[in-house]
Amino acid sequence: MKTKYKLLIAFLICNIIVQILCAAIFRSLIPGIVLLALEAAALVTCFAVNRLVLTSNWFKELHADPEHEIYPDNAWYRKHDERNFDLVNLGSNSAKYAFDYTNEPVKAMNWSSGTQTLIDDYKLIRNFHSILKENGTVIITIMPFTSINKKTGLIDAFKFYKVLDSTQIAPEYRKKCGILERLPICFGKPAVKAAIKKLLGRDREMPDLSVADKNLMNDKDLENHAAMMIESWKKEFSIDDLEQPLTEQNREGRSVRVEVMGKLLDFLKERGYRVVFVIPPVSGYLKKYFTDQFMKIYIYSYLRQVCRDIPILNYMANSDFFDKDLYFNSYYLNKRGAGMFTHRVISDLKEMKML
């Protein structure tokens, strides 16, 4: 049945229900004109609230690339003439803050955004790899828990809805994402909250903490932040002890990640790209949790299982990046740290003849 007929039937049913309720409560029916006026008012309110949500920062932040400046999608490439990039990097927040190519003599793009999974990396590469030159280089960022699969849902799919081709969005979420894109009010409570904030003038953009030249956290804050990060990862992946073998559930997740990484690497190889794994640094406050045993269980055994001959650049234990002032918390590099780190990666890649 066509949507307009469905809406008409829903409208009629609503009217009947309202009239039945009125008859039961007030023992009389509402005059048709009054009912229509009430419904029109309700509709206008909904649209007004929806409009507020659409223009709120909350809604903007649900998208991976609201300004079409991170990924070379259709909106990007019609606006920009640059092509044949030397390098792109993939990854989540850790990579987002670690790579800054502004001052480097390479044509490179940082294709990272918060909570971007390896599966998203694969989809992004499938969708946008043509921006790379022949033999271009792809950095796959390996983060502490890259090897473990996590459950994703509608919000994760929605994040890339305006970036990826619709065929790359999980079929079960495609339609819902389309509706939410136009009617974000359907998100419910958080959307209404965002609309109220907007109405009250309290809708502010999240401040970019990475621009600070030094770490604004003191030692205690950093200790706490690192402990909090570890606890949230443990909770997210149901881990009791980071040095114990993987749980059954995480072993299953691992096999998913091995398969996805294999597909990603084969895809890149077939198209002639050069690939390198990069493990970004973390501050000393966090590093202490990532012991040799942890690295063995969570990173090296994973990369071994992937079973492809890919060079690894590991900066996790590199003392050049221990200085807390290169970070804006215990995990993410700040602008200065990113500049220094990216420069180091580029020169290492050149030395390896990968650039």
Added chain:
Amino acid sequence: MDTLTLSNGKKMPCMVMSTNYMDYPLMKKVVTAGLKCGFRAFDTARDYGNEDVVGRVISECMRELHIPREEIFITTKIGNSQQALGNIEQQIEISLKNLRTEYVDLWLMHWPYPDHYVDTYKKMEKVYRTGKARAIGMANYRLRHFERLFGAGIEVTPHCVQYECHPMRTADEILSFCRSKDIAVQAYSPICRMIPEIRDNSLLKEIADKYHKTVAQVILRWHIQRGTVPVFKSVKPERLEENIDIFDFELTDDDVRAVSSLDQDYKYHLESASCPGY
């Protein structure tokens, strides 16, 4: 309009007008002007969303200008979503209905859609045998796609391939491959949308001045002499006249080489953005 002969003996005009994303009033104006100044080949695709408008405009123009169907060369393409459906034989019927014709002169697979393109091509071969498509081929293929296709035991060698080709992307490898298989080449974005690197290029300007032609005319002539059929879009009748006015001069071999030297494998269109998994 000069023609070139496809491997199956069918004739294809050496310049093609694109009709993508034009509505009826605009297309009527452009196609009428194009036919009046001598163009006979028109390119469309299901994914342009206006195949039916092309059909309406061409049939009206043929009637109004007294041009028989045999003089017109229509190319259309089968899109990814239709490839995913798999009912390729039915898709040609839809295209024929849209285009108000009993056959298309050239039917191309728009993209090597992953996991489908070999199967699609084999079904296109069957359609070719019915005569509903006088020639078949594909667009946007790389050598790896051809290798896979030929490796899968196809029976009809493609008659024509369309890909992005201009001085900044000469795609010599694909061109050599096509020549070796007697496959004709159509070049889309033939003047690379006149991006600043083309428009302001001193070498191209110098050659254009030498022949008292525009940069676009020099590039179109370069296509003709290389044997690649430019498929261009213009919505200005005066531009159509300019584009066809390239048969009264000839570039020297040095000029052709000089234009080709601008190659940097620059692709205006990102293939993978249109065809994920490309």
